[in-house]
Amino acid sequence: MDARSIIASVRDRRGLPAEAATWFATGLASGEVTDAQAGAFAMAVLLNRLGAEERVAWTLAMRDSGGVLEWDLPGPVVDKHSTGGIGDCTSLLIGPALAACGAHVPMISGRGLGHTGGTLDKLEAIPGYRTDVPVEELRRLVADIGFAIVGASADVAPADRRLYAIRDVTGTVESIDLITASILSKKLAAGLEALVLDVKVGSGAFMKSMEDARALARSLVDTANGAGCRTAALITDMSQPLAASAGNALEVIEAMETMTGVAVNQSLWDVTVALGAEALVLAGLAGDPNEGADAIEEALESGRAAETFGRMVAALGGPADFVERYPDRLPAARVVRDVVADRTGFVTAIDGEALGHAVVRLGGGRLRGGDRINPSVGLSEIMPLGEPVEAGEAIARVHAASAEDAERAAAAVRSAIAIAEEEPEEPPLIHERIG
Structure with a gap:
């Protein structure tokens, strides 16, 4: 051969x-x-294109090109994956909530890609937090705490690491077959029994249309199930940022505020609960989504999820008092400036991709591989779709390293947020379930 x-x-x-x-x-x-x-x-x-059986075979071959974790734990091993969006910090909430419900979550995550933020970049905004850990330490953390969010080791799906870089320079990034194998080879290498997928659709997502999002979700679900991992997907809305913030430290703050009940972002809460409920059903820890949703909400409301998150942060080198003192422990930008509306009306459209690129240009993402990220910069208090606004009222807040950076970002935000007289129809948070 x-x-x-x-x-x-x-x-x-x-x-x-x-x-x-x-x-x-x-x-x-x-x-x-x-x-x-x-x-x-x-x-x-x-x-x-590949046929369904060929896609499963290719995914398993990519998985088996490196090490595959095996577990001997008292509860099911489960994870969640998002295809990427703006203000999408659900992983920080779902991981500890699932662990508090009896699941074990080895969440091997990635960095920012294009205009979307990465979970590892968010967590590295926490002083001392280590994302690069040996496999045996990951095993110990998942056994002791119930979950850990870390980066992939060099031994996880090395064939995908090689092909991923080549796809980027050969115009083949868009292949659904290759996207499917790339995502799932790394997730399946974690030895999962169940996986819930958050497939984003809209202006801030890679998949802009429902047709494309549905095709990717179906490919992912069918392939993962064909590979022996119980999997379902929710197609969730990304026609506006999920959280009101976009930027690494800022998203950690919003996730912590939601997790501790200080200031609950309802959209972030609802998507987290829906995804967590699906994961519990797939893992056999809930009989139906309603039971699963009740369990996830209880884990968040009781503070058990926040406590679990704090244990993970401390075990991976972060501050032992992070849950209690997170506003003081995270870096803050030098310049904070409001972006004000130039007219009265309603927020009728948000170009999420443009907001993501504004965060990248502030230093919150990478324009080139190897670029150093400034964890403090980004956007906060982004006004949601349908919100009434008066001329001169703030529609977002820029956090920047300099006044010049803040001015450029403010101009990008004004261009990305459309204001008109007629109140728009708000999109649903969850469009479809693919199971």
Whole structure:
């Protein structure tokens, strides 16, 4: 078996047998497959698509190109994954809430991608927090605390790490088959029994249309279930930021305020509860979504989720008093400036992607690989869709490193938030369930 014959088979629509998928993924990880061959393979998959069984085989081959965790725990091993959005800090809430309900959550997360924020970047806003930990430490944390949010080790799906970079420069990022395998190979390598997916749709998401979001959700759910992991997806709205903040430390603050009851963001709460409820049902810890939702809400309202989160932060090098003192423990921007409306009316549209790019340009994300992130910058108090606004009233607040940065960001925010006379219809938070 060799790379050329496998590429030709996919190119000519003769399929990708399981043994060929295994050979190619192993070759990606070892370096036997060249960059040119990897790019040709990715283009063949993009143009000709994989069948359902082939997609499962490719996903499992990518997973098995590195180590796969095995667990011996008293409760189910479960996780949640989001396809990325603006102000999406649900992982910080769902992980500890699920753990408080008896699940074990090895949440292997990623960094910001494009205009969307990354969970690891958010957590690294906490002084001392370590995201790079050995597998044995992850095992101990999940066994002792119930969950941990860390980065992937070099041994997790190395074939995906290689192909991911090649897709970015060969115009093959959009392939649903390759997106599916990329997401699931890393999640399945964590040894999950159940997985809930948050597939975002709207201006702040990668998938702008319901058609595209539905196709990705169906591909992910069918492939994960075909690979032996009980999985369902919710298609959730990203036509506006989920939280009122966008930026690493700012989103941690909003998540902590919601988790501790100081200032509950209802949209963030509702999506967290819905996703958590699905996860508990999939894991066998709740009989139906209503029972699951009650359990997640109790974990949040009682403070058990916040306590669990604080234990994780301390165990990974963060402040022992983080839950009690998080406003003092997180970095603050030098310049804070309101963005005011130039007319009276209603907020009728929000370009979430433009807001995300404004945060990146403030220093809250990466324009190039290796860029250093400023965790303090971003946007807060973003006015939601449908909100009435008076001329001169603040529609968002910019947190910046300099006055010049603040001015540029303010101009970007004004362009991204549309105000008109007619009150708009607000979109639902959750559009569909794919199971």
